[in-house]
Amino acid sequence: MPDPAITPEVIAKHGITPEEYARIQQILGRDPNFTELGVFSVMWSEHCSYKNSKLELKKFPTTGPRVLVKAGEENAGVIDIGDGWAIAFKMESHNHPSAVEPFQGAATGVGGIIRDIFTMGARPVFSLNSLRFGPITDDSAEARTNRRLFAGVVAGISHYGNCIGIPTIGGEVYFDESYAGNPLVNVLNLGILRHDQIARGGAVGIGNPVFYVGAETGRDGLAGAAFASRELTEESKEDRPAVQVGDPFREKLLLEACLELLASGCVAGIQDMGAAGLTCSTCETASRGGTGVEIELDLVPKREDGMTPYEILLSESQERMLVIVKKGQEQTVRDIFEKWDLPYALVGEVKDDGMMRVRHGGQTVVEIPARQLADEAPLYAREAAEKTADFADFAEELSKILSAPSASSAVQKSLVALLADPSIASKRWVWRQYDHMVRLGAAVLPGSDAAVFHVREADKFLAASADCNAIYCRQDPREGARIAVAECCRNLACSGATPLALTDNLNFGNPHKPENFLQLREAVEGMAEACRVFDTPVTGGNVSLYNESPVAAIDPTPTVAVVGLIADPAHITTSAFKQAGDVIILLGDLVENTPAQGMGASHYLKVLHGRKAGSPPALDYDRELALHNALRALIAAGLVRSAHDCSEGGLAVAVAESCLAATPALGASISHLPSSSSGTTSPLVTLFNESQSRVVISVRPENLDATLFQLQQLGVPATRLGEVTSGDTLEISAGPETYRWPLADLHRAWADTIGTLMEG
Amino acid sequence: MRFAVLQFPGSNCDQDAVAAVRSFPGASADLVWHKTNSLAGFDAVIVPGGFSYGDYLRCGAIAQFSPILAAVKEFAAQGGPVLGICNGFQILCESGLLPGALVRNRDLHFLCEHIHLRVETTATPFTKNARPGQVLRIPIAHGEGNYVCDDATLAELENNGQIAFRYTDATGATTEAANPNGSRAHIAGIRNAAGNVLGLMPHPERACDALLGSTDGRVLFESILSS
Amino acid sequence: MKAVVTVTPKKSVLDPQGAAVAQALAHHGLENIGKVRIGKSIEIELPAGTIDEARLHQLCRDFLSNPVIEDYTFEIVA
């Protein structure tokens, strides 16, 4: 079948603008053929080129004394963790594929990010995942669809991660209308390596042979990068044949074979085939190496007959790698890949002419300057809307809600409703489907503030957390992004860890809409600023734009994940109360000193009043940093029995979670809430405000004075709240009232909600 | 004592088993590649967990034809101690070294969590140091751990004392709620008639280090090391 | 009545399970083996007359197969 002629329609169908086409003509000095047009279209898609976001991403800090490989240089940044050991980690999204086929979409997302990590020469050690779905609570057709997506995504992550034997040790899941029809599936993987094991993705050494290793190329996933760079529409369903099916078993073999190959010393460069497959890996390795690469498509292992050059080059079949081998050491590759029963083929050679050249059936079918293709995509500074945030109405609305005569009886039911909200409720139904214990490292199991993992080969303790409160980001993307970083670092501090570095996944709507682009810019600037404050350089990440269902754009969701180091296993701290009689202390203020009193954009408003309204709580860097340092100091001094930060749902939810996280559950009696605040402030505010920089800790009674003294020295406000009890109730006195909740009721709301919704 | 830890394509608890064994004084462990056909020089064999051959077709179905399995059969026939953990248990059932089969969990989900199991027999080299009726807290991590067999086989297992572990609650009582996967007669592990081959779904190697929340798995390794 | 639905992976979609089984069969003496594809066979017992073909098609599409990656056929056995 002859290639279609290149008409304006064909160009437009490839998502290439007339200006971009002119640029292609200029680069080539001629018209592209059909295959070359396809190659440009995927490389210049947002997914591969970041053409709409790159100018923003440059605002992130990427350097620091621990940074061994910077974000953007290679597949993932590499961070020094001491004693000659390093970690490589990055987050990646698979939102659109998961919307179309949740199980395989999520599964191949896991596979893709794992390849990025072992491409760096690192052995993958653990994964996290950050998920967003539409509401799952009612019996509507929409909720049924959301439950199907949720179940499918979790099963897909479980399938791939468990089979390959990499524990999924943490993550987050939220439910909100804005993700209906457009779920977010972001997965992080982290790997461990020695400093001298860092592998590079450059095609270096003129004349070096180029090997294709891994699964055969099929027609699946055709032009997925371009797919990810479009809005989801009804027609997207026609993209369905593009669905990729993952094979975690093959990937496990590929992982072991590649690490063995890298250890053999015969590798000059290595690159995974992710988005845009063979195309991306050939032109990127050539561009990085400052060389050219020529490959012969007839030699590529294929799953189907009769594939055209266009199909072979654009296929996104999974579990494949490109390896540039030192000349003369070809046999090593053959031996290792035969040992692992994996397909491989010598498909090309490194050239000195800077071209990506592809041959097929005795003819040259692609000849494009590699650097211009890989690294010189057009960059766009999109138009951002004016900032318009105006929350004047909100003060009035809030005072109405809080002064309603029923406010105090509302306290009783509000805590239960918040704990039963699927975004706050226990995610055990999710994480017990993930093998989080393989590799013998899960020192803190899922369910605490941060996951803690003992990396046995390096004898290091890493803590990791992923966070983003998208209601905050919707109301104020800059503040929301700052808080996401702060909250992540706070979670680490609660576990006894010091942050090392951060990775992010920027999930936004169509950047051509100025209001969406404003959100992106605000979030990036807020995040970049916070990264500087918390000293967490960015190791890489991913941008997922065009997250819009037919109805509307998603709430802006700049997910962040921070990885930290715990100096001494004795410092590992969890959120669960430990023993009756321990004293409960709040670090930080009871209520922030602003008109919104930390109630803006709160889960209380959303869950109890169906409103996403008001300005989010304000973050004060100095207070936040002082809090983290104080936590680490108290923990190192052996004073802290449990630590849990106040986030969604505020103080009451934090205390309840610390009760319920204990096995068996422990009660608490909060009897010392200062009367000044409870006098003038509604108990709803006292208990459910989401003011920042707050952590609930428990200490042994004999350590109370020493703890309070240290906190005073460190300048962190502290309030003694009450005691952990052995009883079966949570009891809180706020103002004139005392509220009592049987733990069994709270437990049912919190522990069983998601399972009951999902299992029916 | 020298342990062979088998390594199939897709094994993923092989390194964990090696690490656990090496944490005991006097024990050494080596990985043995599935294409090998001899176990000469080894005192005990562990068939570790994971997804051998992707668990495609049926869990453990493809692994039973590996060259190393022939060697395992010979080793077992001569009375050598063989421990199959999780996927290893499935492989031992598929290859006929243990009776019965393992099918999908009752609720169809993969489940990873700490559970309790009761020691039902101390007449195996891996449980001889345990107390009969001792309750162990050990993690499971499987999607297909639901033990099935026909009535005659079950009767035989019961009569010969071949049921090695049952799922229970923390007090040692068998209940539906404490049975994580719907396993017949709450079976978590069984042994062969001779007693030298033991398979179980829970992962004792994940319960050998206090840092990971339980050391109850150590008794299996201590038992074999003291024989 | 009994309906027997056969669900198979679409031709263009990767079938990792089939590929692994083909490799295993090749090791077992079927060297010249071609493709192996593994699908599901679903037997449904129903009182006679409960279901017509149109409804069964619908169930196959909505429940029993995943139209994104699978095809189905069925037979109604008296």
Place this chain on the structure above:
Amino acid sequence: MKAVVTVTPKKSVLDPQGAAVAQALAHHGLENIGKVRIGKSIEIELPAGTIDEARLHQLCRDFLSNPVIEDYTFEIVA
């Protein structure tokens, strides 16, 4: 030639997947549904004459099914 092997869970053996599908179908209007059993359908492509019935029986018994829990049937399609 093509061999199509159908493997089904034995009647006496619990089939959790079949039970779940039966329940889902019952929720969706097939109230009187009886048993649902989910098995496998395995299509094997081979050069003509590669395999005879006896050998295929053997493969089914030893590998493609587990006789403890499954039955099989096969068809050879030209």
